[in-house]
Amino acid sequence: MVKKKNPVTRVLIYVLLIALTVITLTPLIWMLSSSLKLDSEVFSVPIKWIPENPQWSNYAKIWEKIPLLTFTFNSVKLTVIITIIQVITSSFAAYGFAKCKFKGRNILFLLYVATMAIPWQVYMLPQYSLMNTFHLVDTHIGYILMQSFNAFGVFLMRQAFISIPDELLEAARIDGLSEYGIYAKIALPLSKASITTLVIFTFVTIWNDYMGPMIYLNTETKKTLQLGIQMFIGQYSTEYGLVMAVSVLALIPVLVIFLIGQKQFVQGIASSGIKG
Amino acid sequence: MSGKAKAKKKGLSLVxxxxxxxxxxxxxxxxxxxIFIFIPVIFSLVLSFSSWDGFNEIEFNGLNNFIDIFHDRVFVGAIWKTAYFSFFTVIFSMAASLILALLLNQKIxxxxxxxxxxxxxxxxxxxAVSVVFNAMLQPDYGPVNEFLKFIGIANPPGWLASTDWVIPGLIIVNVWRNMGYFMIIYLAGLQNIDQSLYEAAEIDGAKGWARFWKITWPLLSPSxxxxVMMxxxxxxxxxxxxxxxTQGGPGTASTMMSQYIYNQAFISWDYGKSSAAAMILFLIVALLTAFQFKAEKKFVNY
Incomplete structure (x- = not known):
C-alpha cells in the first residue's frame, strides 16, 4: 500500500525537517541553557550555548524559594478538572449544533462563534464583578467556572461531527438508537483525533494561563505554576536562571500529554475508516 | 414568526x-x-455607550466614546497595526503549519x-517565551542578529527596539508560537482523509502536486x-x-487594539472608551468571520 519514495525526496524531507526543527528549538535551547546559568552569565556576549559551569542548584533553589509543590498541585488539579468539563460539555453541545435540527440553531451557533472573537480584556471587569457577587473570587471553583465554557471546543468538535456522513446516523436511528446513543456510540468514537486535539489544547491553555490566575487567585496556597514563574521576575530583580528553570519544569507535563496524545493521531486512522 | 405557525399546523410533536x-x-x-461569558459581554456593550471610571455612577453618553476613539490617532493607528500584524501572522502561520503537517504525516x-x-x-x-525572545532579538548582541551579520547582512534590523521592525519581530515570534498548534489541526484533518482515495488516485496515475491539489487540499478545506478563522x-x-x-512600544509602535483596550481600562480608568474600542474590535472580527462563513458554504468540500 505504501509506495516507496524516491531516496532523494526522502533525504530532502529529512533535511528540511531537521532544519525547521533546529530553528524552532533554538529559543528553547536558550531557555534550557539559561536555566543552568548564573544570572550574570545569562546575557553574556557572545552567547555560550553550553554553560561553563552548569548551575544544577537552580533546580533545587526553585523548590526552596517558593511553594512550588503547592503551585504544581494546584495547576494539575485545575487543568485536569477544566479539561474534563470542557471536553464533555462542548462535544455534547457540538453534536447538537452539527447533527440536530432545532429552532435558532444557526443564530445560537453564530453567537457562540462571535464570542470567540471577543478578547477577554473586554469583559474581564464585568466578569470579575459577577464572580464577586457570587463570592467566587479567589476560589478554585470560580476559576474553573470561568474557564470551562468557551466556544472554541464547541466549534472544534462541530467541525469534526459535521464530517460524519448523515447516512451513518440515519442508519443508527433506524436501528433504534436515540440521539444520545448516537452521540456516545458513533459520533464520539469517530472523532478521537479531534477529541485528542481538544484535550491537548485545553490542557495547554489552562496550564499556561497567566492572566486568569493572576486576577482570580490571590491567596498564596491557591496560586498556580505560572504565577510561580512570575514570582522570580521583578519582585526584587529578575532571576533569569530560576525563571528558566521553573519554565523548563513546567514544560514537562504538557509534553507528556502531547506525547500520549500524538499516538492517538496514528490510531485515529484505523478507527475513522468510514466510507462517505 | 410565520414559520413557527406553519410548523405547528404540520406536526407539532415531532418538531x-x-x-x-x-x-x-x-x-x-x-x-x-x-452566565460567565454572555452576561459580562452584554454588560460591556452597555458600557461602550456610557461613561464609567469603575467607581462613580454609570452615565449614558450615547456615541461619545466612539467619536472620541476615532479622533484618537493611537486608536486609528492601532487598527492598521493590528490588520498588518494579523495579515502576515495568518498567511505565514497557515503556510508553515500546513507544510509541517504534510511533512509529518508521512511515514518517516x-x-x-x-x-x-x-x-x-x-x-x-x-x-518565559517573552523573556527568551527579548534576548534572542536583542539588536546589538542577540543571537538572531549575530547570525544575520554572520551571513553577510551588515545592518540587521533593530527588531523590538525599532519602530519599523517591532511588528515584523512580533510576527516572527507569533508564527513561531502558532505553527505547532495549527500543525496539529492540519494533522487531525489529514487523518480524516480516506486513504482509499489516494489509492484510487494512484491507479488513475495522479502523483505529487496533482495528488495534493485534487485530493488533499479540497478535503482539508474544513481544517x-x-x-484561518482561529x-x-x-x-x-x-x-x-x-x-x-513590548507593552505596545517603542512609543506606540506596536500598540494593537487589545493593548489600547487594556490601556484605556487599566491605565486611564476609562471603561467607556475601552468598551467602545472593544466593540470596534469585535465588529471587525465578526465581519471577517461572517465573510468566512459565507465562503465556507461556497468552497468547503465536506
Whole structure:
C-alpha cells in the first residue's frame, strides 16, 4: 500500500525537517541553557550555548524559594478538572449544533462563534464583578467556572461531527438508537483525533494561563505554576536562571500529554475508516 | 414568526421533540457560557455607550466614546497595526503549519519526536517565551542578529527596539508560537482523509502536486477554514505576548487594539472608551468571520 519514495525526496524531507526543527528549538535551547546559568552569565556576549559551569542548584533553589509543590498541585488539579468539563460539555453541545435540527440553531451557533472573537480584556471587569457577587473570587471553583465554557471546543468538535456522513446516523436511528446513543456510540468514537486535539489544547491553555490566575487567585496556597514563574521576575530583580528553570519544569507535563496524545493521531486512522 | 405557525399546523410533536433534543445537547454548555461569558459581554456593550471610571455612577453618553476613539490617532493607528500584524501572522502561520503537517504525516523515522519538537513553542509559557525572545532579538548582541551579520547582512534590523521592525519581530515570534498548534489541526484533518482515495488516485496515475491539489487540499478545506478563522481571531485579539514583550512600544509602535483596550481600562480608568474600542474590535472580527462563513458554504468540500 505504501509506495516507496524516491531516496532523494526522502533525504530532502529529512533535511528540511531537521532544519525547521533546529530553528524552532533554538529559543528553547536558550531557555534550557539559561536555566543552568548564573544570572550574570545569562546575557553574556557572545552567547555560550553550553554553560561553563552548569548551575544544577537552580533546580533545587526553585523548590526552596517558593511553594512550588503547592503551585504544581494546584495547576494539575485545575487543568485536569477544566479539561474534563470542557471536553464533555462542548462535544455534547457540538453534536447538537452539527447533527440536530432545532429552532435558532444557526443564530445560537453564530453567537457562540462571535464570542470567540471577543478578547477577554473586554469583559474581564464585568466578569470579575459577577464572580464577586457570587463570592467566587479567589476560589478554585470560580476559576474553573470561568474557564470551562468557551466556544472554541464547541466549534472544534462541530467541525469534526459535521464530517460524519448523515447516512451513518440515519442508519443508527433506524436501528433504534436515540440521539444520545448516537452521540456516545458513533459520533464520539469517530472523532478521537479531534477529541485528542481538544484535550491537548485545553490542557495547554489552562496550564499556561497567566492572566486568569493572576486576577482570580490571590491567596498564596491557591496560586498556580505560572504565577510561580512570575514570582522570580521583578519582585526584587529578575532571576533569569530560576525563571528558566521553573519554565523548563513546567514544560514537562504538557509534553507528556502531547506525547500520549500524538499516538492517538496514528490510531485515529484505523478507527475513522468510514466510507462517505 | 410565520414559520413557527406553519410548523405547528404540520406536526407539532415531532418538531417540538426535535427542538427539545437539540436544546438538551446545547444546554449544559450553554448555561455556563451564558452566565460567565454572555452576561459580562452584554454588560460591556452597555458600557461602550456610557461613561464609567469603575467607581462613580454609570452615565449614558450615547456615541461619545466612539467619536472620541476615532479622533484618537493611537486608536486609528492601532487598527492598521493590528490588520498588518494579523495579515502576515495568518498567511505565514497557515503556510508553515500546513507544510509541517504534510511533512509529518508521512511515514518517516522519529515522527513523534519531530511532532513533539515542533509543538514545543506552543506549550512553553508565554512569560518565559517573552523573556527568551527579548534576548534572542536583542539588536546589538542577540543571537538572531549575530547570525544575520554572520551571513553577510551588515545592518540587521533593530527588531523590538525599532519602530519599523517591532511588528515584523512580533510576527516572527507569533508564527513561531502558532505553527505547532495549527500543525496539529492540519494533522487531525489529514487523518480524516480516506486513504482509499489516494489509492484510487494512484491507479488513475495522479502523483505529487496533482495528488495534493485534487485530493488533499479540497478535503482539508474544513481544517483550513478552521485554521484561518482561529488565526484571524487570535491575531486580532493578541495580547499577552505583546504586553509581555513590548507593552505596545517603542512609543506606540506596536500598540494593537487589545493593548489600547487594556490601556484605556487599566491605565486611564476609562471603561467607556475601552468598551467602545472593544466593540470596534469585535465588529471587525465578526465581519471577517461572517465573510468566512459565507465562503465556507461556497468552497468547503465536506
Amino acid at each position: 417540538v421533540r426535535q427542538n427539545l433534543i437539540g436544546y438538551s445537547f446545547i444546554l449544559p454548555n450553554f448555561i455556563g457560557f451564558f 523515522k522519529a515522527r513523534g519526536l519531530f511532532r513533539c519538537a515542533l509543538f514545543f513553542p506552543y506549550v512553553a509559557s508565554v512569560v 483550513t477554514f478552521f485554521v 488565526l484571524i481571531i487570535n491575531s486580532f485579539k493578541v495580547f499577552d505576548l505583546i504586553y509581555l514583550m
